[in-house]
């Protein structure tokens with residue numbers, strides 16, 4: 332490392348913006364200095380967002396698991412003729428939405444497989460049905476892949492799709508489908524997905540229209556540290572321009588039931604060191620993001636708790652229903668009781684606070 336690590340970390344605490352090379356050096360650290368990086372990220376978190384650990388009361392509704400794509404890391408999607416295909420119609424979706432409302436969630440989140448018969452209208456119908464059954468609940472839905480798919484199926488521009496989705500009730504968009512924003516990696520893990528350029532363009536379009544989005548990375552498969560840094564640099568650059576990202580969510584790869592792992596292309600997920608550094612380096616590098624979330628669904632609650640003292644300030648959602656990570660082989664992903672979130676937050680000396688999707692405290 333060109334600069335001594337201690338000096339570099341002190342500089343970051345005082346507002347110095349890490350270069351990509353420096354972030355890469357941090358990802359390479361393998362010894363006890365990991366704790367120094369995590370401790371600095373924790374201090375920066377305190378300076379930037381204070382001590383609250385936040386969470387959102389939310390529920391997922393996955394409309395269908397039928398998907399025209401075949402992403403190598405996906406254990407959720409099905410092809411025609413497979414066992415276990417589902418497709419929820421209006422009455423089932425509205426039943427789920429009404430149940431979510433009864434559970435007093437403030438957010439319903441919906442992302443699904445790319446159903447071969449879906450077009451822009453299908454997505455808008457789903458959003459309207461949800462709003463009818465759960466009025467007042469924030470709809471966090473879609474992602475750049477779904478927007479691009481709907482645009483293609485309806486012969487519309489992605490901007491037109493975002494416009495009709497917003498009219499149908501879309502309030503914020505998921506920053507998923509990002510995976511790793513490096514096309515050579517995308518070719519290996521999700522060749523049919525939107526390219527890096529398309530993902531960035533659609534996110535920028537959403538932000539320009541006043542639709543906030545989250546930002547994600549999926550790591551721990553076949554990407555390099557350089558790829559991770561490149562991904563973070565793209566997000567930082569967008570955020571400098573738009574300020575439209577509400578949070579950054581590192582998603583640790585769940586490998587068990589995925590074609591990518593079975594084919595020997597991906598490794599068996601990230602290690603504990605990598606999980607910790609992903610949170611910490613993100614906090615230090617993404618100096619224009621307020622919120623870094625640790626995903627208890629992907630990392631388990633114990634690792635998520637360590638993330639809270641390595642730069643993260645948010646525990647994500649209660650969920651109530653989760654299929655994507657479960658499909659890939661994760662366990663205990665359906666629901667996390669806020670009482671358990673409170674236990675882990677208070678165990679590291681911090682208060683748990685409920686928030687909305689857009690990080691207003693409730």
Ligand code: SF4
Pocket residue numbers: 398399400401402405406407408443444445476521
């Ligand atoms: S990750 Fe999404 S787009 Fe890819 S196969 Fe799974 S459901 Fe389909």
